[in-house]
Amino acid sequence: MDDLATAAAITIGLAVVVGYLLGSIPFGLVLTRLAGLGDIRTIGSGNIGATNVLRTGNKPLALATLLLDSGKGAIAVGLAWWVAGVPLAAMAGGAAFLGHCFPVWLKFNGGKGVATFLGTLTAIAWPAGLACCATWAVIAGIFRISSLAALVAAALGPVYAAYLAGQDQAVMAGFCAVLIFIRHRANIERLLAGTEPRIGAGKK
Known part of the structure; x- marks a missing residue:
């Protein structure tokens, strides 16, 4: 029993560490530097995510950032699921999301996590993930405010995960949602003040 407990602890530890390291890869920063656009953290909101990359005017680069930020969470989930099923996948997905928000490579100052959240949730519970993506699209289409769409989808x-998947997926989604709200503190203040800019204009 002790050997089994030790093996389980090692497996969980590895899944969390690998998930965190995958999530901490700052694709927005890497891609913009490779494209010769400088440090994305000096542009717009200073965020490393796809929305801020879009402010460079390079739409393909923003799309690539979106896909890669989504994909790294999905990969973390997929690897852990292959090893030991949904519970471990949920831990790895949460760790990947944490890595994106607080990457060790950037002194723990990362992105706001929306794309990674959507990719991670879609990988571990695709109906819930697609429902969140649809929610984001609808709210963004109606109000033209990216942060509002992100907050509603996260909430x-x-x-969605509780009704369409299971407890492990719902707990992971709840963990990510709390961090998304924390990372969007300034956006929430601007939303309450009525000063949050719409998509395509100003600082997110």
Whole structure:
């Protein structure tokens, strides 16, 4: 039993560490530097995510950032799921999301996590993930405010996961949702003040 417990602890530890390291890869920063656009952290909101990359005017680069930020969470989930199923996948997915928000390579100052959240949730519970993506698209289409769409999708993520998947997926989605709200503190203040800019204009 002790050997089994030790093996389980090692497996969990590895899944969390690998998930965190995958999530901490700052694709937005890497891609913009490779493209000769400088440090994305000096542009717009200073965020390393796809929305801020879009402010460079390079739409393909922004799309690549979106896909890679989504994909790294999905890869973390997929690897852990292959090893030991949904519970471990949920831990790895949460760790990947944490890595994106607080990457060790950038002194723990990373992105806001929306793309990684959507990719991670879609990988571990695709109906819930697609429901969140649809929610983001609808809210963004109506109000043209990216942060509002992200917050609504994040808030509904645990609900979708609870009804469409299971407890492990819902807990992971809830963990991510809390961090998304924390990372969007300034956006929430601007939303309440009515000063949050719309998509395509100003600082996110």
